[in-house]
Amino acid sequence: MKTDNRLVILAGLAVALIWGLTFLSIKVAIREFGPMSLALFRFVIASILLTFIMLITRTPFGIARKDMFLLAASGLVGVTLYFFFENNGVMRLTASESSIIVGTIPIVTLLGEMLILKHRPDRRVAGGIVLSFVGVALIVFRSESASSAPAGYLYMGGAALSWAAYSFLTRPLSGRYSMLAVTFWQMVTGALGCIPLALAEHQNWSALSSVALANAAFLGVFGSAIGYWLYVIALERLGPGASSVFINLIPVVAVAASFILLGERLGLMQLAGGAMAVLGVYLATAPRRKGSR
Numbered sequence: 001m002k003t004d005n006r007l008v009i010l011a012g013l014a015v016a017l018i019w020g021l022t023f024l025s026i027k028v029a030i031r032e033f034g035p036m037s038l039a040l041f042r043f044v045i046a047s048i049l050l051t052f053i054m055l056i057t058r059t060p061f062g063i064a065r066k067d068m069f070l071l072a073a074s075g076l077v078g079v080t081l082y083f084f085f086e087n088n089g090v091m092r093l094t095a096s097e098s099s100i101i102v103g104t105i106p107i108v109t110l111l112g113e114m115l116i117l118k119h120r121p122d123r124r125v126a127g128g129i130v131l132s133f134v135g136v137a138l139i140v141f142r143s144e145s146a147s148s149a150p151a152g153y154l155y156m157g158g159a160a161l162s163w164a165a166y167s168f169l170t171r172p173l174s175g176r177y178s179m180l181a182v183t184f185w186q187m188v189t190g191a192l193g194c195i196p197l198a199l200a201e202h203q204n205w206s207a208l209s210s211v212a213l214a215n216a217a218f219l220g221v222f223g224s225a226i227g228y229w230l231y232v233i234a235l236e237r238l239g240p241g242a243s244s245v246f247i248n249l250i251p252v253v254a255v256a257a258s259f260i261l262l263g264e265r266l267g268l269m270q271l272a273g274g275a276m277a278v279l280g281v282y283l284a285t286a287p288r289r290k291g292s293r
Helices: 002-029 035-057 065-092 095-102 105-116 123-141 150-174 179-199 210-247 250-262 268-285
Strands: none
Touching: 002 065, 002 095, 002 210, 002 250, 035 065, 035 179, 035 210, 065 095, 065 150, 065 179, 095 123, 095 150, 095 250, 095 268, 105 123, 105 150, 105 268, 123 268, 150 179, 179 210, 250 268
16 A cells, blocks of 8 residues: 555656646747647647557546537637647746746636635635735746746736636546546547647648657657646545645746756746745645644
């Protein structure tokens, strides 16, 4: 049992490392790919690999007809719409800034629960929400990067809202089917949704460099197929509360890797804002001790 738990924890840490590095790969690949051409390339590869993963793990593919519309909607929102916003956002911001803003998605989801489900947060959750948004505000208003365009922050905000909506659409499906099967069909639906948007970009596929293709392949193989598979394992074994701790590490990985590999620099106030945002998300989403409210 202890060995199994350690393997699950390693899977969670691997997810944080992989998804943190995806922001760097997007930043590099988007120099030559159109935003939606990159998304299409990524999720075609991911869908093919997940097919083999499901066959190896003997995960059923079947989905009831009554759930197909909800599944398709969640795929279009969580893949097509989300990566339309994220890829366009990363193209206009640094990888570090993008990862920190995306890292506040759990906060946006919590706010959605409060508005829709009428949940009332305790003091720690409320404090975490406020701290996280103050941190993001410092990043946005103290940006010192000449490569960062204001529209990039709007795109990343759209990505956060899209993922929160995707979470609500996916929630009814998670108790009926394996999360691996749900993720597979969402990727397939999302890839189909990317096709018309990618065609409109008139991508010159023959002109892509090996560097751009390698980074795009990393996004498909590791960022999507293997990354989501490992996350599903951690989610099903540890639950959403404990799994969220690994998600909180993603901006930390992205900022550190961007500094080392891309030479990105965040200003002092942005670093403070990033730390506040990550701490706020942790306070709002970390598992509660037994006996606490």
